[in-house]
Amino acid sequence: MATREKVKIIRQTRIVYDPPKELGLYNYSPKFRVVVTSEEEEPGHGCVFCGTCVRECTHNLRHPELPGGVFWMEEIPVDEKGNRIEEPDSGVVLVDKILHIVEEECCNCKRCVKYCPQRSIKVFKNPDHFDIGNEVTNSEVIDLNLARSRGERLIGSAHRGTVRTGMRDYWMIDAAEILSPQRDHRFEFAGRLRTATLGKRVARYPVKIPIFDCNMSYGSNAHETVLARLIASIELGRPFFSGEGYIHPDMMPAARHIILQFGSGGFGPWVDLEKFAGFSMKYGQDAKKGKGGHLPGVKNDLEIALIRCVEALRPLTSPNPQHLQYSIEELPMRVETLRALLGDEKLIGADAYGTAWNFPEIVVALARAGFDYITIKAGDGSTGAAHLTDLKNRGLNVVYLAHIADLALREAGLRDRVSLIAEGGVKDGFEAMLVLLAGADFVGIGMAQFIPLGCTLCERCHTDQCAWGITTRRYGHRIDPFVGAKRIVEMNRAWLTEMEGLAAGLGMSTHQDVVGARRFRYHGPDPLLYETFGKGEISGQVEKSPLSRAQAFYLAPLSEKREELKGFIERVLENVCGDELHIDVDVELGSLPLNLAMKEAAERGVRKFHLHRVCGQRYIGVGVKAEEIHVHGLSGNNSFAFTRGVRVFTYPDRAGKTLIPGDAQVAVANTSNPKEINIAGRVNDLFASYAVSGRFRVAKGGGVRNLLLFKAGLPEVWVRECEKDYSRLSDEEVVEELLRRYQERKAFLEEHGFDKYIERYRKDLEERVPPVGIFGLGPDRGMGDYFMEYAQGGIGILLNIFDLESPVGYYLCSGLSAGCAYIRGKVREEQLGIGVKLVREVRDSNERKFLEKEIADFIRVFEKAGMDEEYMRGFDRFAERFAAKPEEILDEFVKVVPLDLETVRVPIA
Amino acid sequence: MVTAREISVEAFSGGERGIPGGACGLLAAAGNIELLPLISSAGCLQYRARTGAGVTLKGIYRDQPFYIFHVMFRTEGKRKELEAWFTSYGIHLLEREEMVKRKFYYEYDMPRMVKYTVSPPSREEMLEIAKHDDPDRYVTERVMEFNSRFRDDARIFSSSRDSGTFLTAFELADTIKIFEIEKYSSESIDALQVHVRWPTSAGRGLWWGPQPIALFNISGIHNGHLSSDRANARALEQLGIRMQVGTDSEAIFLEVAHLVQEGYSLQEIEWIMAQKFPEELLSMDEEERKRYEELTRHPIYSQFKMSGPSTAIVLVDDILVGITDRDHLRPFAVGEGEDFVILASEERAVISGAYYMGKDVSLFTPEAGKVVGYRIKEGVVERLPLSWRRGYGHP
Ligand code: SF4
Numbered sequence A: 001m002a003t004r005e006k007v008k009i010i011r012q013t014r015i016v017y018d019p020p021k022e023l024g025l026y027n028y029s030p031k032f033r034v035v036v037t038s039e040e041e042e043p044g045h046g047c048v049f050c051g052t053c054v055r056e057c058t059h060n061l062r063h064p065e066l067p068g069g070v071f072w073m074e075e076i077p078v079d080e081k082g083n084r085i086e087e088p089d090s091g092v093v094l095v096d097k098i099l100h101i102v103e104e105e106c107c108n109c110k111r112c113v114k115y116c117p118q119r120s121i122k123v124f125k126n127p128d129h130f131d132i133g134n135e136v137t138n139s140e141v142i143d144l145n146l147a148r149s150r151g152e153r154l155i156g157s158a159h160r161g162t163v164r165t166g167m168r169d170y171w172m173i174d175a176a177e178i179l180s181p182q183r184d185h186r187f188e189f190a191g192r193l194r195t196a197t198l199g200k201r202v203a204r205y206p207v208k209i210p211i212f213d214c215n216m217s218y219g220s221n222a223h224e225t226v227l228a229r230l231i232a233s234i235e236l237g238r239p240f241f242s243g244e245g246y247i248h249p250d251m252m253p254a255a256r257h258i259i260l261q262f263g264s265g266g267f268g269p270w271v272d273l274e275k276f277a278g279f280s281m282k283y284g285q286d287a288k289k290g291k292g293g294h295l296p297g298v299k300n301d302l303e304i305a306l307i308r309c310v311e312a313l314r315p316l317t318s319p320n321p322q323h324l325q326y327s328i329e330e331l332p333m334r335v336e337t338l339r340a341l342l343g344d345e346k347l348i349g350a351d352a353y354g355t356a357w358n359f360p361e362i363v364v365a366l367a368r369a370g371f372d373y374i375t376i377k378a379g380d381g382s383t384g385a386a387h388l389t390d391l392k393n394r395g396l397n398v399v400y401l402a403h404i405a406d407l408a409l410r411e412a413g414l415r416d417r418v419s420l421i422a423e424g425g426v427k428d429g430f431e432a433m434l435v436l437l438a439g440a441d442f443v444g445i446g447m448a449q450f451i452p453l454g455c456t457l458c459e460r461c462h463t464d465q466c467a468w469g470i471t472t473r474r475y476g477h478r479i480d481p482f483v484g485a486k487r488i489v490e491m492n493r494a495w496l497t498e499m500e501g502l503a504a505g506l507g508m509s510t511h512q513d514v515v516g517a518r519r520f521r522y523h524g525p526d527p528l529l530y531e532t533f534g535k536g537e538i539s540g541q542v543e544k545s546p547l548s549r550a551q552a553f554y555l556a557p558l559s560e561k562r563e564e565l566k567g568f569i570e571r572v573l574e575n576v577c578g579d580e581l582h583i584d585v586d587v588e589l590g591s592l593p594l595n596l597a598m599k600e601a602a603e604r605g606v607r608k609f610h611l612h613r614v615c616g617q618r619y620i621g622v623g624v625k626a627e628e629i630h631v632h633g634l635s636g637n638n639s640f641a642f643t644r645g646v647r648v649f650t651y652p653d654r655a656g657k658t659l660i661p662g663d664a665q666v667a668v669a670n671t672s673n674p675k676e677i678n679i680a681g682r683v684n685d686l687f688a689s690y691a692v693s694g695r696f697r698v699a700k701g702g703g704v705r706n707l708l709l710f711k712a713g714l715p716e717v718w719v720r721e722c723e724k725d726y727s728r729l730s731d732e733e734v735v736e737e738l739l740r741r742y743q744e745r746k747a748f749l750e751e752h753g754f755d756k757y758i759e760r761y762r763k764d765l766e767e768r769v770p771p772v773g774i775f776g777l778g779p780d781r782g783m784g785d786y787f788m789e790y791a792q793g794g795i796g797i798l799l800n801i802f803d804l805e806s807p808v809g810y811y812l813c814s815g816l817s818a819g820c821a822y823i824r825g826k827v828r829e830e831q832l833g834i835g836v837k838l839v840r841e842v843r844d845s846n847e848r849k850f851l852e853k854e855i856a857d858f859i860r861v862f863e864k865a866g867m868d869e870e871y872m873r874g875f876d877r878f879a880e881r882f883a884a885k886p887e888e889i890l891d892e893f894v895k896v897v898p899l900d901l902e903t904v905r906v907p908i909a
Numbered sequence B: 001m002v003t004a005r006e007i008s009v010e011a012f013s014g015g016e017r018g019i020p021g022g023a024c025g026l027l028a029a030a031g032n033i034e035l036l037p038l039i040s041s042a043g044c045l046q047y048r049a050r051t052g053a054g055v056t057l058k059g060i061y062r063d064q065p066f067y068i069f070h071v072m073f074r075t076e077g078k079r080k081e082l083e084a085w086f087t088s089y090g091i092h093l094l095e096r097e098e099m100v101k102r103k104f105y106y107e108y109d110m111p112r113m114v115k116y117t118v119s120p121p122s123r124e125e126m127l128e129i130a131k132h133d134d135p136d137r138y139v140t141e142r143v144m145e146f147n148s149r150f151r152d153d154a155r156i157f158s159s160s161r162d163s164g165t166f167l168t169a170f171e172l173a174d175t176i177k178i179f180e181i182e183k184y185s186s187e188s189i190d191a192l193q194v195h196v197r198w199p200t201s202a203g204r205g206l207w208w209g210p211q212p213i214a215l216f217n218i219s220g221i222h223n224g225h226l227s228s229d230r231a232n233a234r235a236l237e238q239l240g241i242r243m244q245v246g247t248d249s250e251a252i253f254l255e256v257a258h259l260v261q262e263g264y265s266l267q268e269i270e271w272i273m274a275q276k277f278p279e280e281l282l283s284m285d286e287e288e289r290k291r292y293e294e295l296t297r298h299p300i301y302s303q304f305k306m307s308g309p310s311t312a313i314v315l316v317d318d319i320l321v322g323i324t325d326r327d328h329l330r331p332f333a334v335g336e337g338e339d340f341v342i343l344a345s346e347e348r349a350v351i352s353g354a355y356y357m358g359k360d361v362s363l364f365t366p367e368a369g370k371v372v373g374y375r376i377k378e379g380v381v382e383r384l385p386l387s388w389r390r391g392y393g394h395p
């Protein structure tokens, strides 16, 4: 039978506002009314039922069972009289077309309004929602408490402050007038804010606009959003701040413009760092001050997991503290390690939050620790999702913070060594100018960079439904990154023009004239603004305390120190023999001379290092391109951090009458990608934390937080990227290369859609080899608390060769979302951390094979490492038993896995 | 007459803004030890610490009946007035001695350093003024009072009958040089504490910041940054224990000393200062748990706490106690040798200390929140069991 095509003829159209699900008290009162006009109501503006709004609106939190967002279109087959009929397969069908509107879902993002060809849609505040309550206990109080009573968690995002700051009102512009003549900025050199550098010491990034973008992570922003912002930053001549989600490999051609941010999750491969402009440490969460961050599993898609080097589709945690720096004391240690890694030429920054009462002290401490710049994060404004009570925890005003930070640094004699970026809640060129006048070198704007991409500050970034595609990856294609970049560039240039006009009006010529000039007058009620701008002339000079000799030396560039140590380094290098070098550290050699000598030796072709009588020297091997490092003695804090491809062995050593154990101090091997690191002794806290790939073997036990945030392996894509060199590309060529790569992506996306696109990364993900950490444990104590906390795919093994009653501490694997811990011996339920469970045996043959191989390797590595007799007796006993009855040993293992995961991906050859 | 240049109040005590927080390196040792090698090993912690260093030497003033005060005067003008204050309390300043050679005042900007040999008033006088006749307590109370009253003008930074504390706002090497500490190396020192400091902001509270903080026979060194919200200070206030320096560090020393002196066992001190995770209680035996809960719910002791990164080493009379916070946000290492012990904020200080003394040592790192205690008697050091308490079974 020949089939005729089905032809639909619309009999009637209707607009229907879907009724509330529930009537009465728990009737959810929509915040916004979404009204669509019909042709009868407003001729020329009537809805034509084109379905555009259905496609464009994505917001739908409460009725996820519905296909679209606020709108949905229904077609009902009817007969001529309008009675509903069964829909025929073919022929002419009469339909009634109904546009449904679910007003509860609307967040006022205005996407539909801007896309409706008929201008039929009006979205406005629902007066019935907003007029409940009274002046004090307003609709918000009632609405939020009702939401709480429904069991909702009150999460928000795109925070722009809840209290109006006085930033816009009550100003007197202290303009240069008759008595202090100024140049005309349209025709003469005046008010030019286009030459500055970020960083004031050796590393100086040339900046052509004092307005910066902010750290926002890849993942929280769609690919296209990041790309648009990145290109805009390149074109504007300013660095780009990656946020803590690392950067997409497709964006590596622009690496020299990017400053990577290390958040408390330490996400990313951390290889190839010399290609970047710098490195910034994130000391706090934007929206959730004093708290950690959390990425739900669904958002951690294959592509994100690839970039962050974690297991895909599993939740991710950025813990509250930056675990490698628990206090100010540890800042210099962090900086010296990063400096050893990156050298003088790269910027090292700190992102600090203005929520602590001793903020000036913190700023000074950061500057003294040797950071090149400090980003001051003020209270208002952030993209992050947070509980509403956190969003109200605002921190201080950005202008005031810039003011007190600038003064504190001047008093400490450090202002000429550190740049200040201040950000948070700045909304236009005028406010940006205030921030500079108050003492910041640069002003950062985050959310405002979204406005040219369509953002209407609807506060729904966290829902993954951003209709503009800005903060939702699957709708990212709604943005054309190149058009978006142009718009961002234009907006920033307009701000700059406004600022330059103000600067010229004040009689200023350059960026340096403006910074810290405090030349506006404030006569309003805001106490913080009054403190900054209201008190009349801020004294031209402050009492400055001199830098001590030791402090000045500490802050001096590495190149100077290298020069000073030249003679020593040459003497050390006299011992080079082929590609090997023995260095007698002689207990007391400084960490810096040792590191510099090793670097110099590696430059000259040394690949294998033997260090003798080592006694706690810090950051051994950091930034040293070595194949093998043999440490005889105690490895100090941060040794082997960020190393790649290296093999490390430690051994006990004797110095005079003193036996130096082959132990490792705190944070050894953090954030590394070694081939193997073997510690013939015990380790202290944070061993191999944030490590991405490699084998980590420890003969004895460890302190707390070993294998913290242990990652899931280094994907090939990063290895491939490492081999590429973009240093010769001009900025235009960089942008072209970004464009070319994006076109490829877009072509695929258009053909196959987002889900298929990210599937392309599955192979890369599966081929990764997760890192493995294996500990023998000592005779007297096992592993400390928080073992493998927040781990994300790596594998930990505790052999417990002395059969300790309790081989491990508390909060075991707390927050571990992928990977697992194998523990030989007894684990009590109450020792487990949150979100994990205990499996009392290891049955899977792959897992057993893997364990067997790891144990055999462990025995092979340590049998000749020369450890103390007591340990070796236990070791030999264990090794013999293992050789005789491996199955028996394997039977004694339990494992700890995430609550919802049984299978473990173990690396077997 | 030595001319110390006058130091501003801001620099001396921090004035209204107080003492900035700081970060530190610690080393303590006891037993058959040598001064200079240990000072060199503490020097390896100096990278952490650039402003402020101090040393306490136990035993240098032993075998004599008087209290030895080390006092720094911010301004010369106030000295007479402050001396008179003591006299008004019946305290006799028997001898006054310059602690620092004149040349150092040219080289360094520092307060005038004076050593006093002090004797307490008669019993009758004490009873009249203070309603008790315990001379140690009387003198300690006056020192606390002096220090809180005149903190902008002077600081008594050592007031023991046995040990002496030496502090400067400079580096360790400077402290050694200024007080000519080598001269004590021939004496037999029972125990020592060394502290090097890195304050978060330079230029203020320089002379109240440095540690060891010493008060009569208590002295302590601490490394960390508590997030205890001043709960410790409030608790001490309720016990009537007055803080002189006012920092969290001082609070911890005073608390540990209080607990030792009140006869709490090391185990109990550990429970109070570094409360266990609730999960740990499940594997405690019934009786222990009862005692634990009794202590940790004590209205005052429940406010004693080391939360946040923190390691403290306190010397109370002849007892040396070391402890870290329960989360172990600060490392802590101990080395036991044949006839000595070293406690330090890092493994390397322990090992190099033993190395410089030419001895072998066995290193361990106490577990998070665990107390270690030692007693030093006539140069002999002994590890104390956790059950030890003053006056009970272990005299
Ligand atoms: S976009 Fe406008 S015209 Fe098209 S269906 Fe929606 S309301 Fe009607």
Ligand code: SF4
Pocket: A034, A056, A057, A058, A059, A069, A070, A071, A105, A106, A107, A108, A109, A110, A111, A112, A113, A123, A467
């Ligand atoms: S304003 Fe936004 S959320 Fe509301 S209906 Fe339109 S597209 Fe949907």
Ligand code: SF4
Pocket: A109, A158, A450, A454, A455, A456, A457, A458, A459, A460, A461, A462, A465, A466, A467, A468, A469, A470, A471
């Ligand atoms: S980025 Fe998107 S979801 Fe977030 S506030 Fe802007 S428009 Fe709304």
